[in-house]
Structures are given as C-alpha cells and as structure tokens.
Amino acid sequence: MPKRAYHNYWVYILTNKPNGTLYIGVTGGIDDRMERHTQGKGSYFTSKYKLKILVYFEEFQFIEDAIKREKQLKNWHRQWKINLIESCNPNWESLWRPLGLDPETSSG
Template sequence: MKRSYHNYWVYILTNKPNGTLYIGVTGGIDDRMERHIKNEGSKFTSKYKLKILVYYEEFKYINEAIAREKQLKNWHRQWKINLIEKENPNWENLWKPLDPETTLRLRSV
C-alpha cells in the first residue's frame, strides 16, 4: 500500500552565525543531516563546511516543499537572515540526532 502522507523539510544550513547559507529540501532530515556532517551532503556544503541546521519547515507534500525551497532561494540574503533570527535568534544548531550513538560516531569523523 502506498503512503499518502510523508514528511518533507526545507532547511537552512550555515557554518556560523551570519555565515554562508545553504537552502535544501529533503524527505529525510536525519539522514540528510548525517550526510552533511560527513561532508557527503553536497559539494557546496562540504566546501564551506555547512553543518549547522539553523532553520527548517516541515511539509506534507513534496511539491509544497519544493515550491518553498525555490521561493527562499530567490529571497535577498537579509530576508533569509531575518527569517532565521525570527525563529532562532541565537543561531543554535536545531538538529538533534534520533540515535545518540550517531552523535558519537559523527564526532569522530
């Protein structure tokens, strides 16, 4: 039976507060974050060491997530910063692995 409901995320990564920003979309935030941390997420995120999840939005349908990703990518940089700081004023890392063992493995990478 095919699932009619799935979670999708649009997310913003950075390397430091007010640093380089990356906007992505995924159907699996935990797997995607683990790949970013291991420098396997994308060439861009690997090059700029973007591993801090500072913002995300959750969607039920992939087409809505992709539309939002495209919208955010077209925004001015300051608008993106304002969006992050509205929800996460201290630019804290919002990603918490589901598996504590994952955290230990990733720290040694």
C-alpha cells in the same frame, strides 16, 4: 509497497557560523540528510564551506509544496533569509539532534 497517506518533507537552511554562508535545501529524510551533511558528504557546496549547522527548517506533507518553498527562499535577498532565521532562532543554534540522542542531555 502500499502508498503512505502522509509523508514528511523538509525545507532547511544550513550555515557554518552565525551570519555565515547559507545553504537552502529540500529533503524527504532530514535525519539521513543531516547525517550526510555533518559527515561532509551532503553536497560539494556544503562540504566546501563546511555547512553543518541546521538553523531553520519547515515541514511539508507534499513534495511539490516543499520544492515551491525552497525555490521561493532561494530567490529571497540574503537579509530576508537572515531575518527568517532570527525570527525563530535568534542565537543561530543547531536545531538538529542525531537520532537516539536525548535532547535533554545533549550539549548541541
């Protein structure tokens, strides 16, 4: 299999409600990962706290950069994480839409 010149990696934050429990993760496939989270199969922690709302994400080309950012965010104070989320998503709306779903007709 030829090596791809560009790959996408994501650092993301999930919650169960505005200002609720936060989970920070990294993935090479955001759609597949979100499908697993919404089905309660993402991880023990996300299943236990029903963390299914994608409220923040960043995209990276290199996995090393994504992992570095994930570790950085995990070390932040909770309020800093909340400020980051609210800087681009003040209403804590879900930013993820299932594949094949038209965002114009989706109610969230």
